[in-house]
Amino acid sequence: MSPLQRLRGASRLAIDATTGLTDLVEAMHAEIARLPFTPARERTGGLTGQVYRSVRGVTRLVGAGLDGALATLAPLLQQTQADQANAVQAALNGVLGDHLDATGNPLAMPMGLHPLVPDAKGPAVVLLHGLCMHEGQWQRDGADLPAALAAWGYQPLGLRYNSGRPIWRNGQELAALLDTVPGPLTLLGHSMGGLVARSAIAQADPSGWPSRLRTLITLGTPHLGAPLERGGQQLQQLLALSAYARPLALLAGRRSAGIRDLRHASLLPGDEGRASVLPLPDGVACFAVAATTAHETSGSPARWLGDGLVPVASALGQHRMQSRRLAFTDTALLPDLGHLALQTDARVQQRLHAWLALR
Structure with missing residues (x-):
C-alpha cells in the first residue's frame, strides 16, 4: 500500500471524527510540507489552507471533502520516505486500530x-x-x-x-x-x-x-x-x-x-x-x-x-x-x-x- 493510499484510508474515519479528523490531517500535511529547521505548525496556508477551511465548514460532507483534501497531499507524499509512511500507519493503528478493523478501513494493518x-x-x-x-x-x-x-x-x-x-x-x-x-x-x-x-x-x-x-x-x-x-x-x-x-x-x-x-x-x-x-x-x-x-x-x-x-x-x-x-x-x-x-x-x-x- 502506498503512502497516499494509507492516508486516503483516513477519510473513512471522517464520518465519525468530522472536523476533528480534518484538523489531524491538516497538521500532518503541515508537518510534511514544513521546511527543515523551521518551527512546527498545525495549519497550512494559501490555497491548501482554504481547502481545509472549506472542509470544516461543511461537516455533513466531510467524508467526501476530506478525501479531496487528502488528494492535495499527493505531490508531497511521493517524496515521503516509506519508513515514515509506515510509522504513520502503525501509530494510527495503535490509537484507532480497533475502529479501523471493525469498519474495514484500508489503513488497518493486516497481520x-x-x-x-x-x-x-x-x-x-x-x-x-x-x-x-x-x-x-x-x-x-x-x-x-x-x-x-x-x-x-x-x-x-x-x-x-x-x-x-x-x-x-x-x-x-x-x-x-x-x-x-x-x-x-x-x-x-x-x-x-x-x-x-x-x-x-x-x-x-x-x-x-x-x-x-x-x-x-x-x-x-x-x-x-x-x-x-x-x-x-x-x-x-x-x-x-x-x-x-x-x-x-x-x-x-x-x-x-x-x-x-x-x-x-x-x-x-x-x-x-x-x-x-x-x-x-x-x-x-x-x-x-x-x-x-x-x-x-x-x-x-x-x-x-x-x-x-x-x-x-x-x-x-x-x-x-x-x-x-x-x-x-x-x-x-x-x-x-x-x-x-x-x-x-x-x-x-x-x-x-x-x-x-x-x-
Missing part, C-alpha cells in the same frame, strides 16, 4: 510475518513490536537486532499487526499463523508484543507449534499491567518517533481496545477490563528484561520510575500475590534506559546473545 534478513538461515525468531509500532523499527538509530540474530545463526521474522485491536484477537490470529513456521521457535516481544506472544501460546493447540517453542523473551512487557492506559502523555512519546505521526497525539484521548488491554494485561477472550491470570508456558525457557530511567537499579525510585512506561515489577512479573507471579528462567534490570531504547540498546543485545546461546 503477517516478514523476513527481516532475507538470506538468513536457521531456527526462526519471531520479533513482535509494541503499541503504535511496526516490524521495521527493530532496525533504527544505528542498531540492527535482526542482523545480529542472523549472525548468531537465527532467522529473524518480523510480525506486523494492528496494535489497536484487542490483545486476545491478535494472539488468536498469531496462534494460527505460527503453525506455518517450521522448526524450533523463539518468540521475542517488546512491550505489548510480549503480551501478544503469551496470548498466542495460551490460545494455540499445545500439540502444534507450542511443542516446538524453545524460548520466550520479553523486553519491557507490562505483564502485570501498565499505567500507560490511564493517560495520553506516554502515548505521545510513542508518536514522537516520527514527525509525521506526532499530530496523531490529537487522538490520544480516544483509546483503542489494545491500549485499554494494557491497563490490566488482559490477554484472553472474556478478560476485558481485568487481569488475565496466565502462567508462563511449561518446558520453555522464559526471560525478561526490564529497564529504569534511574542511574541505579536499587531502591524504590528506580522501580517506580521503570522505563518511563512500564514499572519494573510489571516487566519482571513480580506480583505480591504468589498466583500472579511469573517464574522466569532469568531476568535482567538495566539502568539509564527508556522503554523505546530496549529495542536498540547494546546491553540488551548482549543479554539476548547470552540467553539464546543456552538453547
Whole structure:
C-alpha cells in the first residue's frame, strides 16, 4: 500500500471524527510540507489552507471533502520516505486500530510475518513490536537486532499487526499463523508484543507449534499491567518517533481496545477490563528484561520510575500475590534506559546473545 493510499484510508474515519479528523490531517500535511529547521505548525496556508477551511465548514460532507483534501497531499507524499509512511500507519493503528478493523478501513494493518534478513538461515525468531509500532523499527538509530540474530545463526521474522485491536484477537490470529513456521521457535516481544506472544501460546493447540517453542523473551512487557492506559502523555512519546505521526497525539484521548488491554494485561477472550491470570508456558525457557530511567537499579525510585512506561515489577512479573507471579528462567534490570531504547540498546543485545546461546 502506498503512502497516499494509507492516508486516503483516513477519510473513512471522517464520518465519525468530522472536523476533528480534518484538523489531524491538516497538521500532518503541515508537518510534511514544513521546511527543515523551521518551527512546527498545525495549519497550512494559501490555497491548501482554504481547502481545509472549506472542509470544516461543511461537516455533513466531510467524508467526501476530506478525501479531496487528502488528494492535495499527493505531490508531497511521493517524496515521503516509506519508513515514515509506515510509522504513520502503525501509530494510527495503535490509537484507532480497533475502529479501523471493525469498519474495514484500508489503513488497518493486516497481520503477517516478514523476513527481516532475507538470506538468513536457521531456527526462526519471531520479533513482535509494541503499541503504535511496526516490524521495521527493530532496525533504527544505528542498531540492527535482526542482523545480529542472523549472525548468531537465527532467522529473524518480523510480525506486523494492528496494535489497536484487542490483545486476545491478535494472539488468536498469531496462534494460527505460527503453525506455518517450521522448526524450533523463539518468540521475542517488546512491550505489548510480549503480551501478544503469551496470548498466542495460551490460545494455540499445545500439540502444534507450542511443542516446538524453545524460548520466550520479553523486553519491557507490562505483564502485570501498565499505567500507560490511564493517560495520553506516554502515548505521545510513542508518536514522537516520527514527525509525521506526532499530530496523531490529537487522538490520544480516544483509546483503542489494545491500549485499554494494557491497563490490566488482559490477554484472553472474556478478560476485558481485568487481569488475565496466565502462567508462563511449561518446558520453555522464559526471560525478561526490564529497564529504569534511574542511574541505579536499587531502591524504590528506580522501580517506580521503570522505563518511563512500564514499572519494573510489571516487566519482571513480580506480583505480591504468589498466583500472579511469573517464574522466569532469568531476568535482567538495566539502568539509564527508556522503554523505546530496549529495542536498540547494546546491553540488551548482549543479554539476548547470552540467553539464546543456552538453547
